[in-house]
Amino acid sequence: MAWRVILSVLFLISSNLQGGAAGAPQVPCYFIYGDSLCDSGNNNDLVTDAKANYPPYGVDFPEGATGRFTNGRTFADFIAELLGFDEYIPPFATANGSDILRGVNYASGGAGIRDETGQQLGGRISLNHQLQNHLITILRIREMLGADAETYLNKCAYTIWMGSNDYLNNYLMPDIYPTSTLYTPEEYADVLIEQYEQQLKTLYSYGARRLAIFGLSEIGCAPAEVAEYGTNGSLCVDEIDDLVLPFNDRLKPLIKELNSNLTGAEFVYVNTYGVTTNAVPGASLTSPTCCKVKKDDGQCIPFSTPCLNRTLYSYYDGFHPTETVHLEVAEIGYAALLSSDASPFDIYRVSGGSEEGYTESKR
Numbered sequence: 001m002a003w004r005v006i007l008s009v010l011f012l013i014s015s016n017l018q019g020g021a022a023g024a025p026q027v028p029c030y031f032i033y034g035d036s037l038c039d040s041g042n043n044n045d046l047v048t049d050a051k052a053n054y055p056p057y058g059v060d061f062p063e064g065a066t067g068r069f070t071n072g073r074t075f076a077d078f079i080a081e082l083l084g085f086d087e088y089i090p091p092f093a094t095a096n097g098s099d100i101l102r103g104v105n106y107a108s109g110g111a112g113i114r115d116e117t118g119q120q121l122g123g124r125i126s127l128n129h130q131l132q133n134h135l136i137t138i139l140r141i142r143e144m145l146g147a148d149a150e151t152y153l154n155k156c157a158y159t160i161w162m163g164s165n166d167y168l169n170n171y172l173m174p175d176i177y178p179t180s181t182l183y184t185p186e187e188y189a190d191v192l193i194e195q196y197e198q199q200l201k202t203l204y205s206y207g208a209r210r211l212a213i214f215g216l217s218e219i220g221c222a223p224a225e226v227a228e229y230g231t232n233g234s235l236c237v238d239e240i241d242d243l244v245l246p247f248n249d250r251l252k253p254l255i256k257e258l259n260s261n262l263t264g265a266e267f268v269y270v271n272t273y274g275v276t277t278n279a280v281p282g283a284s285l286t287s288p289t290c291c292k293v294k295k296d297d298g299q300c301i302p303f304s305t306p307c308l309n310r311t312l313y314s315y316y317d318g319f320h321p322t323e324t325v326h327l328e329v330a331e332i333g334y335a336a337l338l339s340s341d342a343s344p345f346d347i348y349r350v351s352g353g354s355e356e357g358y359t360e361s362k363r
């Protein structure tokens, strides 16, 4: 693992230098869809419990607590850096003017593939709603670029990481949601993937070609889940980890199929299963969360003092990984070292090829 971390750091530094020297990012724009794993402020003005715009969130982020559910940057921030952007992609809630030409972050804490997911938390922007917001952006871009808008949108990078809440804040809450009585885990994965397929096709119809789709990680290892369910001697709640496997098992071949069916689609499946527990060797031996968490929702207690050395932890609060894990996720997606990390190619290969086709990966 160590050589991999060193490689990652070197890669990040060299990529920053190159980005700075060359001045232009590898793609003109980057659009982000997702949940609290990459929300960067879209929930701040919503009436919802799913908010992180207070310390100690953002303790390692230059602007402090922005609404990011972690101590520092999210994987989407790292991917923006790796792509050569010198500013982070603005959240839809505050993006204005020509900002949107660099891309927009639509992600919203608590959101899911299904519209009802996360409703017990309050306001959140479901994936369907995020796609509607993207249409608003497209209309604005058309006003600015006219007939060039379509080819512009084809050149952008797109990432989407969705589905965790459809389990954590839906299927696993039988008192509130009927899904677990309606569907077996296999059936539920079918239902989710069918809807996801339509949403990915919608995104394609809106011009997305270079789209990285992140599979689900081992959400049963989240300290809040471990505290709630117990683990029977294992490090994680194995029943919950097993629940998301059928989702990943269906998603990967779907991406392959979409690549062959949709002309020009260069969709990437990113395997994040295991990343949270592997990114910080030995983390599970220390206390499980960096910040002190509220018992009811697993989020950081407002204005509490976090742990001193954040690099020693995988989880910042009861559900959300630290910046160290986010960096690993970005690396896996952007410059996969193993073909099992990202397939059929990584974001670097997809994005580096702008007009000339794929270039050799930097590795």
Ligand SMILES: *[C@@H]1O[C@H](CO)[C@@H](O)[C@H](O)[C@H]1NC(C)=O
Pocket (backbone or CB within 6 Å): 094, 095, 096, 097
């Ligand atoms: C865009 O938003 C930023 C920060 O929210 C603000 O400083 C700026 O004046 C706004 N620009 C326009 C054109 O509205």
Ligand SMILES: *[C@@H]1O[C@H](CO)[C@@H](O)[C@H](O)[C@H]1NC(C)=O
Pocket (backbone or CB within 6 Å): 232
């Ligand atoms: C715990 O593990 C033991 C041994 O594998 C098994 O017999 C038991 O049913 C498990 N209990 C729960 C609650 O999963």
Ligand SMILES: *[C@@H]1O[C@H](CO)[C@@H](O)[C@H](O)[C@H]1NC(C)=O
Pocket (backbone or CB within 6 Å): 197, 254, 257, 258, 261
């Ligand atoms: C891809 O095309 C084949 C042949 O038309 C079709 O059977 C299949 O359902 C399509 N798959 C997807 C994911 O659209």
Ligand SMILES: *[C@@H]1O[C@H](CO)[C@@H](O)[C@H](O)[C@H]1NC(C)=O
Pocket (backbone or CB within 6 Å): 309, 311, 312
């Ligand atoms: C944090 O922990 C890492 C790994 O043990 C160590 O290399 C680093 O020096 C520590 N940083 C601080 C500020 O203590």
